[in-house]
Amino acid sequence: MSKYRNIAFAAAAVLLLGCAGASAQPAKQTAKPAAKAEAAKPDAKPDARLHIGQPATAQQIAGWDIDIRPDGQGAPPGQGSVKQGEEIYMAKCAACHGEFGESAGRWPQLSGGAGSIASPDPVKTVGSYFGSVSTVLDYVRRAMPFGDAQSLTNDELYAVVAYVLNLNDVVDDKFVLSKDTLAKVKMPNAGGFFEDDRETAEKSFWNPKPCMSNCKPEATITGRARVIDVTPEDKSAGKVE
Amino acid sequence: MSDTNVSASPSRRRFLATASGLVAAGVASPVLAQDAKIDAKALPPNVADWSKALGEGVVAHPYGSPSKFEKHVIRRDVEWLTASRESSVSFTPLHELDGIITPNGLCFERHHSGVAEVAPQDYRLMIHGLVERPMIFTFDDLKRFPRVNRIYFLECAANSGMEWRGAQLNGCQYTHGMVHCVEYTGVPLKVLLAESGIKPSAKWVLAEGADAAAMTRSIPLSKILDDCLVAYRMNGEMLRPENGYPARLVVPGWEGNMWVKWLRRLKLGDEPWETREETSKYTDLLADGKARKHTFVMDAKSIITSPSPQAPIKGKGFTVISGLAWSGRGKVKRVDVSVDGGRNWREATIDGLVLDKACVRFYAQTQWNGEPWLLQSRVIDETGYVQPSKDDLRKIRGVNSIYHNNGIQTYAVKPDGEVENVEVS
Numbered sequence: 001m002s003k004y005r006n007i008a009f010a011a012a013a014v015l016l017l018g019c020a021g022a023s024a025q026p027a028k029q030t031a032k033p034a035a036k037a038e039a040a041k042p043d044a045k046p047d048a049r050l051h052i053g054q055p056a057t058a059q060q061i062a063g064w065d066i067d068i069r070p071d072g073q074g075a076p077p078g079q080g081s082v083k084q085g086e087e088i089y090m091a092k093c094a095a096c097h098g099e100f101g102e103s104a105g106r107w108p109q110l111s112g113g114a115g116s117i118a119s120p121d122p123v124k125t126v127g128s129y130f131g132s133v134s135t136v137l138d139y140v141r142r143a144m145p146f147g148d149a150q151s152l153t154n155d156e157l158y159a160v161v162a163y164v165l166n167l168n169d170v171v172d173d174k175f176v177l178s179k180d181t182l183a184k185v186k187m188p189n190a191g192g193f194f195e196d197d198r199e200t201a202e203k204s205f206w207n208p209k210p211c212m213s214n215c216k217p218e219a220t221i222t223g224r225a226r227v228i229d230v231t232p233e234d235k236s237a238g239k240v241e
Numbered sequence: 242m243s244d245t246n247v248s249a250s251p252s253r254r255r256f257l258a259t260a261s262g263l264v265a266a267g268v269a270s271p272v273l274a275q276d277a278k279i280d281a282k283a284l285p286p287n288v289a290d291w292s293k294a295l296g297e298g299v300v301a302h303p304y305g306s307p308s309k310f311e312k313h314v315i316r317r318d319v320e321w322l323t324a325s326r327e328s329s330v331s332f333t334p335l336h337e338l339d340g341i342i343t344p345n346g347l348c349f350e351r352h353h354s355g356v357a358e359v360a361p362q363d364y365r366l367m368i369h370g371l372v373e374r375p376m377i378f379t380f381d382d383l384k385r386f387p388r389v390n391r392i393y394f395l396e397c398a399a400n401s402g403m404e405w406r407g408a409q410l411n412g413c414q415y416t417h418g419m420v421h422c423v424e425y426t427g428v429p430l431k432v433l434l435a436e437s438g439i440k441p442s443a444k445w446v447l448a449e450g451a452d453a454a455a456m457t458r459s460i461p462l463s464k465i466l467d468d469c470l471v472a473y474r475m476n477g478e479m480l481r482p483e484n485g486y487p488a489r490l491v492v493p494g495w496e497g498n499m500w501v502k503w504l505r506r507l508k509l510g511d512e513p514w515e516t517r518e519e520t521s522k523y524t525d526l527l528a529d530g531k532a533r534k535h536t537f538v539m540d541a542k543s544i545i546t547s548p549s550p551q552a553p554i555k556g557k558g559f560t561v562i563s564g565l566a567w568s569g570r571g572k573v574k575r576v577d578v579s580v581d582g583g584r585n586w587r588e589a590t591i592d593g594l595v596l597d598k599a600c601v602r603f604y605a606q607t608q609w610n611g612e613p614w615l616l617q618s619r620v621i622d623e624t625g626y627v628q629p630s631k632d633d634l635r636k637i638r639g640v641n642s643i644y645h646n647n648g649i650q651t652y653a654v655k656p657d658g659e660v661e662n663v664e665v666s
Binding site: 048049050051052053054055056060061064065066067068069070071096105106107108117118119120122124126129130131132134135136138139142143146147149150192193194195196197198201202204205206207208210211212213214215216217218219220221222223224225226228230231232 | 317318319320321323324325327328353354367368369374375376377378379382385386387407408409410411412415432435436447449453454455457505506508510512514515516517520521524526528529530531532533534535536537538540550577581582583584585586587615619621624625626627628629633637640641651653661662663664665666
C-alpha cells in the first residue's frame with residue numbers, strides 16, 4: 001500500500017513539475033490579451049462603481065470613529081488624573097473588577113500578574129500582558145463599563161484608565177493621562193508580541209508522507225476527561241426551549 | 242426533563258440523556274436506552290395512532306422547528322467558563338449532526354456583550370479612513386449589490402482551548418463545538434470598496450461591530466480584497482440575531498473572532514490598531530512568555546463526531562465512524578482514521594462537497610465487537626499540512642496558548658460502547 005502510494009506521489013510530482021514548466025509561458029502570454037478583452041467590454045468602465053450608497057458626512061463619522069491607535073491617532077481631547085480615576089473606578093468598575101483590579105468573583109482581573117507571563121501559570125492583566133496603553137483606552141472607550149458601554153466622557157475615560165495603570169504600578173499617583181502623555185507610558189509587556197511564524201516554526205507539520213503504519217509503540221492512556229469531571233451535567237441537556 | 246432514580250455517575254447520566262433524548266431513569270446501558278419508551282401498540286402488526294387520526298394542518302408552525310423528539314439537539318454552554326452569559330459561548334452539538342451544513346439554530350454563539358438587536362431600517366455600514374470617498378450604506382443598499390454564495394467553516398480561535406493541559410471536557414460538543422459551516426450570501430468587500438475607493442497608503446482595515454462590545458479587529462487589506470464578504474444571509478435565510486443580523490463580516494479560513502457581527506464600520510488605515518481583541522485576547526502565549534500575534538489562519542483540524550462521548554456506540558457489528566474536517570489554508574485533501582491511538586492509520590472516505598475553507602464530512606466503515614479502541618482522526622490539507630498530535634503541538638507552543646489548539650483528539654471506546662475523551666502516549 002505505502003509502496004504504491006510512493007509511486008503515485010512520485011508520478012504526481014513529475015506531472016506537476018512538467019505542468020508548471022510547460023504552462024508558465026502560455027499563462028504569461030495569455031494574460032495580456034485577456035486584460036485587453038476585459039477593457040474593451042462596454043460595461044467595464046474605468047470607474048467600477050455602482051453608485052449605491054451615500055457619502056458619509058464628517059458629523060456621522062465623528063460619532064462612530066472611536067478607535068485609538070498605539071501612536072495616539074484617534075485619541076480624543078481631554079485628560080484625567082489617577083486621583084480622579086480612583087473615584088470613577090470605585091463607582092463604575094470595582095463591583096466587577098475588584099477594588100484593586102484583583103477581580104470580584106469571576107470577572108476579568110485587571111491588575112497583578114507581574115512577572116507571571118513566562119511561568120507555568122500566567123496571569124494576563126493590563127499590567128502584565130497588554131502591549132500598549134492605547135489598547136486599554138480604546139477598549140474601555142468602546143466596551144466598558146460592561147452593560148453601559150460608550151457612557152464615559154473623555155475626561156472620565158482618561159482618568160479611569162490612568163487609575164487602572166496606577167493599580168498596575170505602570171504610572172505614579174500624580175500621573176495625568178491625555179493624548180499628549182499617552183505615548184510616554186511604557187507598558188511592561190510592550191515587547192512581548194511577535195508576528196505569526198507558524199509557517200517556519202511549525203514547518204515540520206507540513207509532511208508530504210505522513211506515517212501510515214507502526215508509527216509509534218503501542219499507545220497507552222495518559223489522561224482522562226472523566227477523572228477531571230468538569231463536563232456540564234444533563235441539567236442543560238434537558239432544558240426545553 | 243427529570244433524571245431522578247438514576248444511579249449511574251453524573252457524567253454517565255449525561256451520556257444517557259444526551260445520547261437518547263429520553264428520560265434516563267432506570268436505563269441500564271446506552272445500548273438499550275432507545276428501547277425505554279417503546280409503545281408496543283404502535284408497532285406492527287398493530288397500527289399506530291398517527292396512521293389513523295388527522296395530524297396538524299399547514300401553518301400550524303409558520304416557521305417550522307425540529308420534531309419534538311429532537312429536543313436534546315441544542316446548543317449548550319459550560320457555566321463555569323465565564324462570569325456572565327452576555328460574555329460567553331455556547332457550543333454546536335456536532336455529535337448530533339451529519340453532512341457539512343450546520344442548521345442555523347445550532348450554530349455556536351460567542352458574544353462579548355450579548356446579542357445586539359439591530360433593526361434593519363436603522364442599520365448603517367460606514368466605510369471611511371484611507372478611502373477616496375467615505376461612504377455609508379443602508380441595509381437596502383447592501384441588498385442591491387451583486388452578491389455571491391459561499392460555504393465556509395467558521396471556527397473560534399479558542400475552540401478546544403480548554404484541552405491544552407489535558408483531556409477536560411467529555412464530548413465533542415464541548416471540546417470542538419465552536420465551529421460551524423454554513424452557506425453565506427453576501428457582497429464581496431472588493432465590490433463595496435470600489436464605491437469608496439482605496440487610498441494607496443491603505444494596508445489594514447479595522448472592522449467594528451455595533452454591539453455593546455463594539456468588537457474590533459484589524460484585518461490586512463489584502464485579505465479583505467481577496468475573499469472577504471459582508472454577508473446578510475446564512476443557509477438562505479437572513480442571518481440569525483446571534484450570528485450578527487442584519488450583516489456580518491465573513492473572513493474565510495481565519496479566526497472566528499475576526500468575522501465581526503452586527504458590522505457597523507470599516508476603517509482603512511496604514512497600520513494595525515492593536516485592539517484588545519488582537520493583543521490581550523487572540524494572541525498565542527508560548528512557554529517563554531512571548532506571544533504570537535496576528536495568528537489569523539485556522540490550522541487544519543478534524544474531529545470524530547460519532548462515536549464520541551455524547552454519541553456512544555449502540556450495538557456491536559457494523560459501525561460507521563463519522564467526522565468533520567476543515568482547513569483555513571484551503572481544501573481538505575485527505576482524512577485518516579486510527580483505532581489504536583495513532584499507531585496505524587487508514588484513509589477515510591470523504592463524502593459530499595470538498596470546498597475551499599469549508600468543512601468536509603468523512604466516514605470510515607468498520608466492524609466493532611467490543612474491543613477497546615483508541616479512536617483518532619487526522620486531516621491533511623491541500624498545502625500538505627498534517628494535523629499534529631497534541632504532544633507535537635505542545636512541544637512547540639507549550640500549554641498556555643489558549644487559542645489554536647488543533648491537535649489530534651483521542652477517544653477511548655469501552656467494551657460497553659461508551660466513549661471517553663482521553664489523551665494517549
